[in-house]
Amino acid sequence: MALQKESTVIGFIGLGVMGKSMASHLLKHGYRLRVFTRTKEKAEELLQLGAVWKETVAELAREADVILTMVGYPKDVESIYLDHDGILANAKPGTYVIDMTTSTPALAEKIYQAALAKGIHALDAPVSGGDIGAKEARLTIMVGGDEEVFQTVKPILEIMGKNIILQGKAGAGQHTKMCNQIAIASNMLGVCEAINYARNAGLDPATVLKSIEAGAAGSWSLSNLAPRMIAHNYEPGFYIKHFIKDMGIALDAAKNMGIMAPGLELALSLYQEMEKMGEDNSGTQALIKWYSNK
Amino acid sequence: MALQKESTVIGFIGLGVMGKSMASHLLKHGYRLRVFTRTKEKAEELLQLGAVWKETVAELAREADVILTMVGYPKDVESIYLDHDGILANAKPGTYVIDMTTSTPALAEKIYQAALAKGIHALDAPVSGGDIGAKEARLTIMVGGDEEVFQTVKPILEIMGKNIILQGKAGAGQHTKMCNQIAIASNMLGVCEAINYARNAGLDPATVLKSIEAGAAGSWSLSNLAPRMIAHNYEPGFYIKHFIKDMGIALDAAKNMGIMAPGLELALSLYQEMEKMGEDNSGTQALIKWYSNK
Numbered sequence: 001m002a003l004q005k006e007s008t009v010i011g012f013i014g015l016g017v018m019g020k021s022m023a024s025h026l027l028k029h030g031y032r033l034r035v036f037t038r039t040k041e042k043a044e045e046l047l048q049l050g051a052v053w054k055e056t057v058a059e060l061a062r063e064a065d066v067i068l069t070m071v072g073y074p075k076d077v078e079s080i081y082l083d084h085d086g087i088l089a090n091a092k093p094g095t096y097v098i099d100m101t102t103s104t105p106a107l108a109e110k111i112y113q114a115a116l117a118k119g120i121h122a123l124d125a126p127v128s129g130g131d132i133g134a135k136e137a138r139l140t141i142m143v144g145g146d147e148e149v150f151q152t153v154k155p156i157l158e159i160m161g162k163n164i165i166l167q168g169k170a171g172a173g174q175h176t177k178m179c180n181q182i183a184i185a186s187n188m189l190g191v192c193e194a195i196n197y198a199r200n201a202g203l204d205p206a207t208v209l210k211s212i213e214a215g216a217a218g219s220w221s222l223s224n225l226a227p228r229m230i231a232h233n234y235e236p237g238f239y240i241k242h243f244i245k246d247m248g249i250a251l252d253a254a255k256n257m258g259i260m261a262p263g264l265e266l267a268l269s270l271y272q273e274m275e276k277m278g279e280d281n282s283g284t285q286a287l288i289k290w291y292s293n294k
Numbered sequence: 295m296a297l298q299k300e301s302t303v304i305g306f307i308g309l310g311v312m313g314k315s316m317a318s319h320l321l322k323h324g325y326r327l328r329v330f331t332r333t334k335e336k337a338e339e340l341l342q343l344g345a346v347w348k349e350t351v352a353e354l355a356r357e358a359d360v361i362l363t364m365v366g367y368p369k370d371v372e373s374i375y376l377d378h379d380g381i382l383a384n385a386k387p388g389t390y391v392i393d394m395t396t397s398t399p400a401l402a403e404k405i406y407q408a409a410l411a412k413g414i415h416a417l418d419a420p421v422s423g424g425d426i427g428a429k430e431a432r433l434t435i436m437v438g439g440d441e442e443v444f445q446t447v448k449p450i451l452e453i454m455g456k457n458i459i460l461q462g463k464a465g466a467g468q469h470t471k472m473c474n475q476i477a478i479a480s481n482m483l484g485v486c487e488a489i490n491y492a493r494n495a496g497l498d499p500a501t502v503l504k505s506i507e508a509g510a511a512g513s514w515s516l517s518n519l520a521p522r523m524i525a526h527n528y529e530p531g532f533y534i535k536h537f538i539k540d541m542g543i544a545l546d547a548a549k550n551m552g553i554m555a556p557g558l559e560l561a562l563s564l565y566q567e568m569e570k571m572g573e574d575n576s577g578t579q580a581l582i583k584w585y586s587n588k
Contacts, residue, residue, distance in 0.1 A: 105495070128505075128506070128509045128510060128511070129509060129510075130510070133509075140505055140506075140508070140509050142505045142506075163504070163505065163508060163509075165501060165504055165505050167497055167498075167501060167502065167505065168496065168497055168498070171495075172495075172496075172497055175491070175492070175495040175496075175497055176492075176497060176502050176505050176506070178491060178495075179488040179489075179491050179492050179495075179497070179502050179506055179511075180488070180505070180506040180509065180510070180511040181511075182484060182487045182488045182491055183484040183485060183487075183488040183506060183511035183513070183516060184484065184510055184511050185484060186480045186481060186482075186483040186484030186487065186557065187480060187481040187484045187511075187513060188480075189480040189483075189556070189557030190476060190477040190478065190479060190480030190481045190484075190557055190558075191477060192557075193476045193477075193480065193548075193555045193557055193558055194473040194474070194476045194477040195473075196553055196554075196555075197469070197472060197473050197476055197544070197547075197548060197551075197553065197555070198469070198470070198473050200548075200551045200552075200553050201399070201465075201466075201469040201472075201473075201547070201551065202462065202466075202469075203461055203462055203466055203469055203470060203473070204461075204462070207459060207461060208461065208470050208473050210457070210459055211422075211434055211436045211457065211459050211461065211470050211474070212422070212434070212436075212470070212473055212474040212477060214434070214457060215422045215423060215427075215434050215457075215474065215514065216422060216423075216424070216474070216478055216514050216515065216518075216532075217422070217473075217474040217475075217477035217478050217481075217514070218513060218514040219477070219481060219512060219513030219514065219515075219516075220509065220510050220511070220512040220513065221510065221513075222477060222513075224510075238510075250491070253491075253495070254487075254491060254494075257491075257494045257495065258494075259490055259491065259494050259585065260487075260490075260585060261487045261490075261491070262483070262560055262564070263480065263483030263484055263486075263487050263557070263560060263561075264484075264487055266556055266557060266560055267557075270556070291553065291554060
């Protein structure tokens, strides 16, 4: 079944920095939008662009043909989807529900099953690319669920992202996002340790970067976050508190699968120390402070 | 002082995979080349191209205006430079000596001082880029030593590399190479853990790479080594035994500076377990076996 833009009502729940940008693209592309978020002021801009405010999740769920959620933590996802006044209890059969929050693979599977029982089509579709990716509609979207459902909603996802891949059945989107965070986690240690070593060896870290970033040591984090470390710029591109959440999910999932992830474990433990130092609202590059404070 | 190509005799010691490619570029650019390496057969190809074989390091050192060394371990560097029948005891004052082996920063400083006392100009100039970079004359060369000496020999280094940067005084080239290896070390954990997670979560790791390699999780190792892990291809691009050597140097240097490097320490310990499993001659990507064997 193809979704007609003119007749499709999209509900969007969660209008933080990411959600707001994503929802605004949908509006600009002519979709009818119903929105709900915890703090109504965050919706103001979208309401002026033509989005319609809904007072509750249930009300939004009853009216929407497609529901996108982009909230904070797995507990928020669980409550929004599974509570008696939540999405699944109130959406019509045939509704498409897409959780774009980074959440647990197990919860994604649970929502998929609960949705299935009500004739609702669920996908997990977490993203990477950050606030800039959301603003520029260049997000990477990692999807888990049924192929047919994926194909039906893909035109909507394409309004928000560029690299949109169905990775497997329900939960596979979240699992893929965990692979992404796992790769980042250990690499952050390497980037910090290289910069900290350079400083202590009396090198100029920026000049060191010129020698090493284009070769086998090269990475997105080395090119994008090391310069911020060098400049003592700890503004959040990605919050430490959110990274801790994601690494916790990944580590739990790894333990449930019975696999080892000592690099991830180490990275998580250092970031937890950072959190205790009051750095939870700093950007992930602030990990360099763990090293320079030792 | 500028070195005239026609009258400059270059001595090259150490004709392994890297050294052979590097020396051949010098020959092709018209330099007169004297060579020595432990196993004479390794020099055959170069001798046919016009290089002249020398029976001892001392003999080579007496005849050369510029001496390049590319050997295995710091102990080899130390013996070739500092033994009574080594380079410094036999080279003329005014000779330029450039160690391109990845070795210890402390030894580089020691050689620099010993050379200085004899009027010999020493640089440490380790490389990155591997056998392919050496073959294609696209090595990154990280240099430590005096600016004037660097400028004098730079035309020779430019025959072998592309990204050639003076990083500071004697030892700074080695320190920079350590930064490079430190950044790689922890990242290898992340790449392995992401691929191992993907496999165990029932994902297709190659499809996962399509979602994650272009974003914040992206790195040279993820794009170049993860596909080899997925294909169970453990052929050495870079040997585990050499990586262990480098990480050991880096960790010692870090300890001497009194700085922490828990990611490096963890990576080294896993690679040492790999070595015990008989994987010292495998490529660094074989670390994935540590995870899949658990």
